Amino acid sequence: MKNNLTSLLNWNTNRSNYPEMDADGNPIIDLESQKFIKVWQGPNHPGVTGNMSLELTISGDEVVDSKTHVGYLHRGFEKLFERRKYIQCFPTCIRMCVPEPDTNEYNLAVGTEELGGIEVPDTAKWLRMLALEMARLQVLLRMVPGQAGTMGLGLGSQWGMYYRELILDRFEELTGGRIYHMYILPGGVRGLMPEGFDKRLLGNLDKIDGFIADIDKLIFSNAVFKKRTIGTGFIPNDWVDHYGITGPVARAAGYKRDVRKDYPYLFYDQLDFDYNIAQESDVFARFEVRRQDLVTTVDLLRQILAKMPRTGDIRATTPNVLHWKIPKGETYVRVESSRGEYGFYMVSDGTEYPRRINLRGPSYTHAVSVLEKLLVNSNISDVSAIMVSLATCPPEIER
């Protein structure tokens, strides 16, 4: 009896050849055999990511096949852009990514300025940098502890929400909006910093420093968190270029990829910061890179506040935005979002309406091609942790 039990417990841990594959490399799955079941994760909103579903085929508690299904948030933005003038696209485009809308505003503004030949005043550039870094900070404040939330450690997420609210308060002060800011528009920004804004923001940053120390103790020193994330969701190095992986996910695999350093835009070349790199390329490494990003963002905000001018022009002179014919041309513009490279491919046909604006978000590859492969042979309880570690944001997949 004892021997039987031992043999049951000591199963063969090498699962790489299971289930069997056919000649095309697809798993042979016979649902009638009762060895497999289908489980759908989603499309309900799991909290951090957004509505998306994973069609998982499970054997025991192991995922043997995974398919990503999107389309639950499709609102046809790219079709809407073709029927709207550039300035009318501006309040529409921000809805393409709810957690970090400012990158959309920025890309649309820069693309329009590049095609239309507009140079933006320096003060506006500094304010754009301030808004982009504040947006990154509020995402990371939610995302870093949110990673632990996927494993049941919900306390950090609750704390993170409070500190995110502080930054949203500052956004409300600067732009009038908490989530959607509509601040960076073609030609410049909508306003200067209100009086006393920088002091209040610096006070918030001091509080956030304390929060980072707290999550170090709460999450980084947590044995359960470490045990479940170290070695989980490993991305091999050769996947990075093969799948177009960007941002923190690429940096966690040891690649120096950061749009702010590689293709310096605004005044990022005047700021002192470095790539945040890890080598292990698992969920823990990606979490660690994001934690470093959080520290870097707080530091960058302090540097921006110290260097930026408080007065000056914030809008370039543009033609009447309702009759602004953008010259014929094409461009690809990119910005570093909290999840990785975020780009707009813009085509103008010489009229007031864009011919095509196509978004390329990091989730497009991370949550479809990469996630589908990465989940195979993982445990079903790790699925949400792996999904969040890739910073999945479904609205940018389906636009």
Added chain:
Amino acid sequence: MENLINKLQDMFAVKDVQDSKKNQILLTVKASKVPALLSFLKEFEGFKVLVMISSVDWIEIGKFQLSYIVNDPDKKNDLIIRAFISRKEASMISIHSLWGHASTFQREIKEMYGIDFPGSPRVDEPFLLEGWDDTPPMRRDFDTKKYSEETFFPRPGRESNDPAEYMKKRLYPDEK
């Protein structure tokens, strides 16, 4: 980049070369030469990242434009490679063997523009739209207003009123 462009002009007869901005070049090539060109750029010229595949509908000249944006992460250069195909026979050679995520872009373009990529994995599976049997929605000739009116309005039991008149009728029925 100049040497590279000269080489590409000799080898693949690329034309319409334009500087989009610093370190970004636009060029046009015959559709049949796209896979060979991309393969050459990836293997020999360091353009190892496929940023995106996009499509533009030029209905007035009866053509679709396919744009392949590739990036050299070491030299920080971008190339936007454009190819034009006929709208009537909307089919393009698949490049799924070169990059792992190319098939996802192709699957979306098949659904949104109706451009076929024979041999691309799961290209016929719906990406966003389940059970769509109308004109592919991103084509310029797809009339969104007509579609929504036919599909969603009028619903049985639903009537529309002029708000001012309706409120007046409800709140002050005796007033003339």
